[in-house]
Amino acid sequence: MRLPDLEAWAVFACVAEQGSFARAADVLHLSKPTVSKAVSRLEASLGTALLNRTSRQLSLTETGRRVLEHAHRLVSEAEAAEAVAREGTLRPAGVLRVAAPMTFGIQHLSPLLPEFLRLYPDIDLTIDFNDSVVDLVAEGYDVALRVSALADSSLKARKLCTVRRVLVATPDWISKSGGIAQPYDLARHKGFVYTNLSAPGTVRLKHAHQPEYVLSQNARLRANNAEAFLPTLYAGLGYGLFPEFMVWDGLKNGSLLPLLPEWQASSIAVYLVTPPTLLRPIRLTVFLDYLTHNFVKAPWATRRD
Template identity: 35%
Template sequence: MQLFVRVTELGSFSAVAQQLGVARSVVTRQIAALEAHLGAKLLARSTRRLSLTSAGTAYLEKCRVILNLVEAAETGIAEERQTPRGPIRVGAPLSYGLKRLSPLLLDFAEHYPEVTLDIDYNDRRVNLIEEGMDLAIRVTAKLDPATVARRIGTSRLIAVASPNYLARHGTPATPEDLANHPCLGYTAVAANPSWTFTTPGGRTVTVPLRSPLTASNGDLLTEAAARGMGLTCQPDFILDPWLADGRLLPVLTGCTTPELGVYAVLPGNRHVPHRVRVLMDWLAERLMA
């Protein structure tokens, strides 16, 4: 049942085999054996894709209910023992992971030695089901309404430039002034990045960027701003050390930027294993402090 559900989620025998680290033939034999056991075809196979038969659609719905009950039963035993155990695959943005999560995850691993952590730091937006993730950390101003997530922290964006740049090119007084400055944009979320500010009078201004340099990593853009290549707008967890030693200065300080939420995102409406809930509690307790 677990294998059948994975095949329907990923839409490919090969993708499931690669995720599990087994030969494709192992997956196809298991599904064929399941179909033989049931006496019904669950999947219609073509050269391009797999699709569910009517029997497969009905069986899939019941499989998910049954597997959630199995997971809940096993989790109940684990909770009685109060010892989280088993694998957790975690994804997180690179900069946030290195600057905020790493010490917390290492502490967690030491505190719960029966949990096996597999950590992937990557700035691209991952599909949790396709990549076999139990939990992903996202730092964003807005989540898709369909996303299953828990808010575990906050961050804020700050527009900055180097003292040398501001001495040479002047300091923008309003968001509209950014049209006259090179702005270094973060592209991991949007191909055409823009910055949004709320003025002291309550007016919201969205500024499309004139970017001589864009990147999918905020640390690189911060380094570029410190070299005087333009302005950038990055979260506080990246900028704090640069602001503390004066290598970068905040601009447009009278304006506010959208607050960023830090979210623990889960793969759909599945039952959340006890070990994953313990990790979310661990992170929330420390990040919200």
Template identity: 40%
Template sequence: MDRLRAFEVFASVVSRGSFTRAADALDTSPANVTRYINELEAHLGTRLLNRSSRKLSLTESGEALYERSKSILEEVAEAEALASSATLQPRGRLRINAPVSFGIRHLAPLWPLFMQAYPEVELDIALSDRVVDIVEEGYDLAIRISRAGSASHAARKLGTSRNIVCASPAYLKAHGQPEKPADLVGHRCLGYTYAATANEWHFVDDAGRPHMVKVNYVMHANNGDTAREAAIAGQGVIWQPAFLIGDDLKAGRLVALMPGYRMPDIDVLAVYPSRRHLSAKVRVMVDFLVEAFQPVPSWEVPPGPGVTEKAIARAARHRRVK
């Protein structure tokens, strides 16, 4: 059995919803289409399609294979284009994973600009605050917020964000203002579930000396905006990256604490499986994001034109003239 051809037949049957329409699209007979599907199911040892006289539906195994088959066929098409053309155009589906708050605030305004610049690339965006396995879960690219970078995948840095300890004016009026890390022991703190250091908050003072304090949490949240809202409402002290709370600090909804102490910065990274055989669609997306956040990310500058306005001007340079 030609497995690549079988994947092509299977994907065509699913996308067109019919053995007959798939046969027409592939310029073959319905009997051949049926044979390929039967051989593929026998090879995999599982049913992929539920057949009835009126319609086809995917089994759970069929759904998983369909998603992977589309990616495989897109990569094969790109490989063929690369072999036959010196000017490969980015095309096909691009699956991207990104953190929820960062994705909404700083990436969502960019997607329409990228789509305008590269109309043959289909974006498939998934937002999640957990760290996904980009290979196992079939992502082409992930945006990660990390202090340690990526040891197992290739990565390019998009920007850096300060981590800032802060609280609302109402909370500070009721509970007092901490002057040094050790003072946080007596305060209500709001934690981020995925933080690598759990309830240990690490600082460096102006002289470069390290400080660590174990805080007491009154709430954990697996999303930064949830903790941010609780802090704005006066429920405790948080540390969050500047890209999340920068506007709140500028507006006075939150107040930065302990100016003589600094938490380690974090990097915003574009992570992908490998630098080798990098597809055109991933390459142009990474280049696009690097440029959009350069030279200094909008969350690290005073109020003014934000990432959307900067990206609009820069995206013009990406657009191909038809």
């Protein structure tokens, strides 16, 4: 497939309108040889002349007259496209495509959307709630929220806050457990295993004064979305390792208690990830700033690094 020479078509349309290579060069802020070469290049690619040239006169050929309207239409469409693009950079308008993890997105992103849409009535959102890691560039997303330990990549990432991961269970489960004083005490119990990880059920726990302990969980329930564990967790049928944003309210009201508080699993973080382009529309900038402002105030968030 050979793309049309849009620049040459625009130059031809201007020459035809001005009736002179010199006047077209002035209008386009190009040199006269550049204008002449563009028209000659177009004629060569078409295999026919578009202009009759003499030392004193310039006129359209029959082919030139037939294609001139199309040339003007090409220029008009390009000008309209540029106007739309510029409008999107001058005021927040247009569609944003967003990817977000299922549970985090529904619980913590969705409640922020009404105020954002009220603030920016000309922005529309398309959100894909999915725990899979999407390819932003290949799939055409403007931004993704990721809750993870972010791997190195060419994407741009803005860290919003750190998220602790905590071992939790209900008071009833703890009272029936026979005592959980050390990580190895969990080996005789079954819990919840999140499978959307490279090593499901393997939890590395660190202590200020003891060697690292690698806990291999026995699974009572396995799932690729941790929200599926919550009813069973609150029913007192197991323990689990959860990001704090999923269980902070239970910890606050006492329906959940931390297990082994002196042992810490590695933290994760909330990131806003965008494609590597240097330019971004203002609708994306205001969305990133809005989420940054709100997520750092979340009750489960710890300070940004």
